[in-house]
Amino acid sequence: xxxxxxxxxxxxxxxxxxxxxxxxxxxxxxxxxxxxxxxxxxxxxxxxxxxxxxxxxxxxxxxxxxxxxxxxxxxxxxxxxxxxxxxxxxxxxxxxxxxxxxxxxxxxxxxxxxxxxxxxxxxxxxxxxxxxxxxxxxxxxxxxxxxxxxxxxxxxxxxxxxxxxxxxxxxxxxxxxxxxxxxxxxxxxxxxxxxxxxxxxxxxxxxxxxxxxxxxxxxxxxxx
Numbered sequence: 001x002x003x004x005x006x007x008x009x010x011x012x013x014x015x016x017x018x019x020x021x022x023x024x025x026x027x028x029x030x031x032x033x034x035x036x037x038x039x040x041x042x043x044x045x046x047x048x049x050x051x052x053x054x055x056x057x058x059x060x061x062x063x064x065x066x067x068x069x070x071x072x073x074x075x076x077x078x079x080x081x082x083x084x085x086x087x088x089x090x091x092x093x094x095x096x097x098x099x100x101x102x103x104x105x106x107x108x109x110x111x112x113x114x115x116x117x118x119x120x121x122x123x124x125x126x127x128x129x130x131x132x133x134x135x136x137x138x139x140x141x142x143x144x145x146x147x148x149x150x151x152x153x154x155x156x157x158x159x160x161x162x163x164x165x166x167x168x169x170x171x172x173x174x175x176x177x178x179x180x181x182x183x184x185x186x187x188x189x190x191x192x193x194x195x196x197x198x199x200x201x202x203x204x205x206x207x208x209x210x211x212x213x214x215x216x217x218x219x220x221x222x223x224x
Contacts, residue, residue, distance in 0.1 A: 018162045020088050020097035022128035022139070030125050030144075034087035034096065034151050036118035038110050043103055044085060046164050047071075047078040051180055057083070057164040058172070072172040084109075085159035091123060096157040112143070120154075121146045 022029060035041055045064075046057040060080055062070035069075060082103040089096050109119075116122045123144040130137025160166060167181060175181050 018097055018157065020090055020099040022126065023132055025128060025131045025134075028125055028127045030091040030123050031099075032089040032091065032123055032149065032154070033109065033112070033119050034089055034154060034157070035109070035113070035120060036151065038106075038113045041084065041086065041106070041109060043082055043106070044159075044164060046081050046083055047073040048081065049073070049078065049175065051175070057081075059160075059164050059166045061169060061172070070169075072169055072176060076176050083164075085163045087157050087159070089154045096155040098157060098159045098163050100163060108141070112141070116143065116146060118150070120151050121149045123147075 020029075020031065045060040047060055048055055048057055050056075058073065060071050060074065062068070062074060074080065084101045084103065084105055086099045086101060086105075086109070087096060088099050112122075112124075113119050125142040125144065127140045127142070128137060129140060165181075167175070171181055
């Protein structure tokens with residue numbers, strides 16, 4: 001799977017419920033990053049696909065130093081994006097959420113981690129600078145006073161299945177040939193795979209069946 005650390009971020013391509021977001025200029029919120037240090041944060045290389053009119057992120061199957069043939073979506077020329085799915089605790093709604101950022105945000109998190117350990121012990125006010133839809137939007141972060149908070153004090157949240165889906169190479173090939181993923185994959189993403197007929201059929205599909213290339217998409221609404 002294409003997961004990457006802070007040190008490996010430069011090897012991956014540039015570049016919302018359970019999502020954290022600030023929707024308009026000067027909107028603020030206080031959060032806690034559910035991280036102890038920079039090693040708790042991994043980037044995920046993804047491909048954006050469209051299924052039944054809806055866009056979704058699928059994790060790339062190859063590491064940066066592996067051949068394109070390792071991932072059917074890479075072979076089909078779907079653009080690879082490098083994203084951070086950062087677990088945060090929204091102090092206003094009292095919910096754990098995911099904040100999606102680009103790989104350059106690693107530097108912001110690294111700087112905070114260098115000053116605060118564990119990072120989760122610091123409430124941070126985040127301010128959006130940029131109107132809705134502005135692609136040059138940036139975020140200012142203002143740390144508060146550290147306390148004794150621990151990650152285990154907050155609800156756990158996992159971006160897999162919320163922000164992106166993990167598919168097998170066989171499932172990707174099925175998508176490229178049919179425009180949808182096997183029905184059984186809804187359960188695969190939640191770790192409860194069942195041997196459904198649809199999934200079994202696609203496993204038996206000839207490997208040399210032609211792949212239908214589809215256009216790539218981008219959901220970049222603002223600067224990461």
